[in-house]
Amino acid sequence: MKRALVFSLLIALGSHASVAGANGRFPKAQALVTRPGSDGRELYMRATFGVMRSTDGGASWRWMCEPSLGYDGTWDPAIAVTRDGVLWVGLPDGLAYTRDGCDVTRVPELAGETVKDLTTDPAGQRVWAITSAEGRRSFVWSGTPVKGDAGGAPLRWERQGAGLEDMHLMTVEVAPSRPARVYVTGQPFGTVRGRLLASDDGGRTWTGGVNTLADDGPLFIAAIDPKRPDRVFVRHLHLAGSDLLVTPDRGKTLSHVLRIKSSMLGFAKSADGATYWAGSGLPEDGVYRSDDRGEHFAPVGHTGVLCLHADGPRLFNCANPFTLGGYALGLSEDRGVTFKPVSGFADIAGPVACAGPDGGTCARTWPETRAFIVPDAGAPSASTPSASSSATPSDAGPPAPSAPSSRCGCWVVGGPNRGVDLGVLIGGLSLAALRARRRTRGRRDPAASARRCE
DSSP, X not given: OHHHHHHHHHHHHTOOOOOOTTTTSOOOEEEEEEOTTSOSOOEEEEETTEEEEESSTTSSEEEEOHHHHTOOTTOOOOEEEOTTSOEEEEETTEEEEESSSXXXXXXXXXXXXXXXXXXXXXXXXXXXXXXXXXXXXXXXXXEEEOOSOSTXXXXXXXXXXXXXXXXXXXXXXXXXXOTTOEEEEEEOTTOOBOEEEEESSTTSSOEEOOOOOSSOBOEEEEEEOSSOTTOEEEEEEETTEEEEEEESSTTSOOEEEEEXXXXXXXXXXXXXXXXXXXXXXXXXXXXEEESSTTSOXXXXXXXXXXXXXXXXXXXXXXXXXXXXXXOSEEEESXXXXXXXXXXXXXXEEEEOOOSSTTOOHHHHHHHHHHHHHOSSTTSOOSSSTTHHHHOOOTTOOSOOOOOOOOOOOOOXXXXXXXXXXXXXXXXXHHHHHHHHHHHHHTSOOGGGSOOOOO
């Protein structure tokens, strides 16, 4: 039965069907990145309905809608931000970038490619991308800063090596202490047995790929030790839950450092690699922390997280805003023990301000979107009693148009999606694990089903 489920998920994994309107999904925050080299106040949040930008540390946001960035439906794009403030967005048919959320440019070198993941070097000057689609070779691409005039393009993109045959790539990361060391995870098309591959020449040639783990399931790179390029943390999602694995030898051996019975949706590390955090979507499993460079983890809090992001002394989490007292973005000031609300979807002040008589594509669809993402448009925001009406970010345009209120707030626990296929796979594996968990415990897990309002 489990084997049949796994292969059914693979069929779903290969599908990229779109849905109309508000894309048919419950609104939730999924990922958070900080502009490298900034004062930490410029944040970008990816949600199920687009990408938001904040210039005040997450207290308020401006919205970039999916069509303006070049995608729609259930595609959850990989995003990366470079030191110069350029936002890069991975698309099912290419790669796009924007400096202001209004003028969006496609990268010609990656036209027609399915971009699965993006990452930057620690300085935020270079970007790496992976492309992967069934029936085609998978590649690592390197974007390097342009010297001189190149028609305004901030990076020059080059495909690395001959690529990988029959390998469905999922994640990519670059070793902070050795930029030529690149890691990717993926699995052969038609399987869900993840592999970790390493390259010492920037992605031109690869070694590794042996998986002796007992459970099938995809692998996702969680972090690379900032001082030891051979040491990598990998998340492993499978039918029994989630494992955090570590390799000290660039993937030759993998050992368990943490195992939970739910989906490990968040992971973060301090800049020096002394502290690591892992988080579950379920509050009962909550947040775990390691204070010995990832050798051992211990539970420290009971907050369910949809993402984790460490920036200096700050630890952010993405959360479910449709629970009682819920929020979209939270902040921990006690190293993961507790989180306090920073902002909710009511703190999105509207779309980015673009030139034109009607403010652009996003301005036209904003009233409907706001009604969908804010259960009660007249209710106080998560951060302050009147933040939704007083928010004035530095990049704000005209006041956001009013929208009819909606009483219905529904949610499901999601995953660290880097493309629609990733979300389908994680969600399906997690659902199977939760069903098995309910059977063994003899009770229903409240976080496994949608919350319905009347």
